[in-house]
Amino acid sequence: MKLTPRLEAVADLVSDNIKVADIGTDHGYIPVYLIKKNKIQNAIAADINKGPLDNARKEIYSNNLEDRIELRLGSGLSVLKLGEVDEVVIAGMGGVLISQLIENELEIAKKLDKIILQPMQASSELRKYLHKNSFIIEEEILVKEDFRIYEIMVVTYDETGKRQEFIEDEIYYEVGKGLLKNKPSLTLEFIDKKIKEYCKIIEKLEGKEGGKIESKIYECKNKIKKLEELKNDVC
Numbered sequence: 171m172k173l174t175p176r177l178e179a180v181a182d183l184v185s186d187n188i189k190v191a192d193i194g195t196d197h198g199y200i201p202v203y204l205i206k207k208n209k210i211q212n213a214i215a216a217d218i219n220k221g222p223l224d225n226a227r228k229e230i231y232s233n234n235l236e237d238r239i240e241l242r243l244g245s246g247l248s249v250l251k252l253g254e255v256d257e258v259v260i261a262g263m264g265g266v267l268i269s270q271l272i273e274n275e276l277e278i279a280k281k282l283d284k285i286i287l288q289p290m291q292a293s294s295e296l297r298k299y300l301h302k303n304s305f306i307i308e309e310e311i312l313v314k315e316d317f318r319i320y321e322i323m324v325v326t327y328d329e330t331g332k333r334q335e336f337i338e339d340e341i342y343y344e345v346g347k348g349l350l351k352n353k354p355s356l357t358l359e360f361i362d363k364k365i366k367e368y369c370k371i372i373e374k375l376e377g378k379e380g381g382k383i384e385s386k387i388y389e390c391k392n393k394i395k396k397l398e399e400l401k402n403d404v405c
C-alpha cells in the first residue's frame with residue numbers, strides 16, 4: 171500500500187507496537203497502512219461523519235483488517251475512553267478545529283504519550299494554543315506534496331509545566347522553532363512562500379485608504395521583515 175508523502179510522513183511518526191486512534195480518518199489509509207506494515211497491532215479509526223467512516227470501513231474490509239481496526243462514529247477525542255490508546259493522529263483538519271478537539275477532551279489528550287497533528291491551515295493558531303496549554307511540540311517536520319508544503323507536529327503534554335520553551339516573538343507561531351532545525355531547503359521554501367503571501371496581501375491593499383488598511387500593511391511588512399530575519403536562523 172502506497173501512501174501519499176503527507177500521509178506517509180504522518181504514519182511514520184507513530185511509534186512501534188502501540189495502540190493508535192486516527193481521528194478524522196476518512197479513507198482509513200493511515201491505520202490500514204500501519205497494520206499492514208506490522209508497525210502496530212490494533213487501531214481505532216474514527217470520524218464524525220458517516221460517509222467518511224463508510225469509506226474507512228470499505229478500506230478496512232477490503233484488506234481483511236476488521237478484527238484489528240475498530241470503527242467509531244463521533245467527534246474528536248470524545249470517541250475514546252481515558253487511557254484507551256497510546257497515541258492519536260489528527261490529520262487533514264484546520265488548526266483551530268484541532269485545538270478545539272484537544273480542548274474539548276483535555277484529560278484524554280493530556281494522558282496520551284504522543285499526539286501527531288497535521289493542520290491544513292491555521293497552524294499558527296494551533297501552535298499558540300499548544301504553547302499556552304502546556305503541550306510541547308517535540309518535533310516538527312515539513313513535507314512537500316505536489317506544490318504544497320504540509321506541517322506535521324509531534325506533541326506531548328508537559329505535566330511538570332516546566333518544559334515549555336520561551337517564545338520571544340509571535341513569528342515562532344507561524345514558523346515553529348522545530349522547523350528551523352531540519353530540512354533547511356524546505357524550511358527556506360516554506361518561509362519564502364509565507365513572504366510571498368504577505369507580499370500579495372500588501373499588493374491588494376496598496377492604493378486603498380483607511381486606518382485599518384494602513385495598519386494591516388504595516389503588520390504584513392513587519393511579518394516579512396521577521397520572516398526574512400528568520401531565514402538566517404535556518405540551519
Ligand SMILES: C[S@@+](CC[C@H](N)C(=O)[O-])C[C@H]1O[C@@H](n2cnc3c(N)ncnc32)[C@H](O)[C@@H]1O
Nearest residue numbers: 193194195196217218219222244245246261262
Ligand atoms: C480532509 S479529511 C482528512 C482525512 C485524513 N485524516 C487525511 O489527513 O487525509 C477530514 C476528515 O475529518 C473529519 N472530521 C471533521 N470534523 C471532525 C470531528 N470533529 N471529529 C472527527 N472527525 C472530523 C471529516 O469528516 C473528514 O473525514
